[in-house]
Amino acid sequence: MSTRTDQTSQAEATTRHTPTTGRGTEAQQPRTATRGAWLQVARREVLVKLTDKGFLISTVVTVLLIGAVLAIQGFMQNRTSTFDVVTTDSTAAAMVDRIADRAPDIDDKVAVKAGTESDAAAARAAVQDEKVDAWLQRTDSGWTLVTKDTADSDLSTVVSTVVRETALADNATKAGTTMAALQAGTTVTAQQLDGNAERSGLVTALGFIFAILFYLASIMFGMTLASSVVEEKQSRIVEMIAAAIPLRQLLAGKIIGNTVLAFGQMALYVGVGLVGMSFTDYGKYVAGLSGSIGWFLAFFLVGFVALACLWAVAGALASRTEDIQSTSMPITMLMMLMYFGALFLDGTARAIGSFIPPVSSILMPMRVLAGEVSWWEPALALLLLVAFAVGLILVSERIYRRALLQTGGKLSVKDAWRTQE
């Protein structure tokens, strides 16, 4: 049979399709070109998923989870904890009063309420029974803060700060000098060149979240794609589809459909996360992060498409749903490698890795987020990733096309590559 390009055949179809007798009018109906068939395929992929209860429920649950985590975070940050601290003598009572005064200055989330007990035994009992949080007691060498379990770190910080200040001031007076004189030249101020400490922590956390999101989305939608490929193969409907449209269009439609779903879901999660974050103390960083998140989504998109081709091949090589486990093994391994690479690579290795596809799809956005790179670096890495994706699409398409109509059991990549169409 002669091979011809789609374009010429389309042209011929329009010029010489003159139906003979009896063909009726329906032959003259305009029909959309084969080229648009991927859109129908993609549409079906999306619709089937969007009407899948399991998918909808898991998406809603995840959104709620993100919201809940951020709400708890915000609540925890803004909550003031009040501690009941008892004493048994006036010296200690005076100290607790001072602590209660100073507490808001030292830590605005800590409030101290003073109380008294008649003697040591009563104070101990009150702490033991959790009627109060702590008992502050003067000893020969200093002070003891008695608590039932480990003392709350915020409380002990406040208590020890105030006690030290008071003791130092007393000692200074006794030595004939002042607190200010004693403390002169002792302050160390931390100065971070890139961002600040709080932001650094946030960036590290976000980097890991990105890596996990990419990993989860690729596995989840990759599996969906692979099983929808094998479903067509296993149910044999693929022969009817193959008779109607080129398999390239089918593959393109499936990849595009699943990419739209994965990307949409990811954008939803990231959006909810950012909006939620803006209500917490981290809100001030949201605007500054948007550039990094833009890069993350761009890398996600290209990286996902590249991996999606591999998932489609895994589906095409299988002949039953059960085979996917084994045909997709190399991809799952690759994904683990990417994920752990992103987490554990450091220094030069991290810098180099962030350019090498497909690891770059996780590492580079993390580096962008951390502010380690100049603008051209993510651009170059993205370009390399796009080139990698295009190469992968071409190779995958060939294997997919050849493997799809072979229904006699599981195929190896080599066999599929060599099979004649």
Added chain:
Amino acid sequence: MGNGPSVGAMLEIKGLTRRFGDKTAVDHVSFPVPDGGLTGFVGGNGAGKTTTMRMVMGVLQAHDGEVLWDGTPITAAERRRIGYMPEERGLYPKQAIADQLVYLASLRGMDPGAARAAVMELLERFGLAERAKDHVEKLSLGNQQRVQIIAALVPQPDALILDEPFSGLDPTAVDSMAGLLREHTSRGVPVLFSSHQLDLVDRLCDRLVIMAQGKVVTQGTAEELRAGGPVRYELVTAGDAGWVRDLPGIHVADVDGRTALLEVVESGAEQRVLEQAIRRGPVEEFRRVVPRLSEIYQEATS
């Protein structure tokens, strides 16, 4: 016999060849599928019918030869207008039947709105309108087969290629399927279908193509095939018919008591046999035996 007319056949298969490894599954197969006619495609398992049909549909690449549509090599757009029912039936197990029929029609370029109307009309016709929202797995095998044929019929096809459309159907369903195919041939559409059921093919087909071991062994209209077979007469006399053995110009295929089956070698010899028989006593029966398709088939494929 011969290759038949290429005039009046929109769809024509020319020299199609396909090898699988060293084995040639289809070897230079040529035949026309005349417009407005039912062409039956007959042959044993592994004769190459399915492979040929797959090549016609472009699902399988041909190693040689071509499929002509209106005299020139068929294009992808023209193929999409052919209704196809593959040997291995299949539909999405977990999607409402109406939805997937609409989807398949839209892949073949039909507007989804028009496709839905056409699908509902056909479901109605096959008595499946209430099942439109059911999943395929809930349907009986016969109904699944009906859904499959609907998939080939939406959108209104320019030709039909059906691989074993009658397999698994009960006699009533066979009749309604046959009626349906006739409806399409009367629109002028060429229909090619394969079958193992020779009597069915004999009853329905305007034209036959018989394949064996990857080659077309014979083809033509039913009359042409019969004409090509031996001219035979059956004679039933009152007494023993053994005397026919001595007559010239005929070949005695079989004698069993009062019944004899004769093959005419020299034309006109059968008249002499009848004269003789009448002279010898009462003749109970003397008739031309039209060969059954299964006989032609056996002869062609042996």
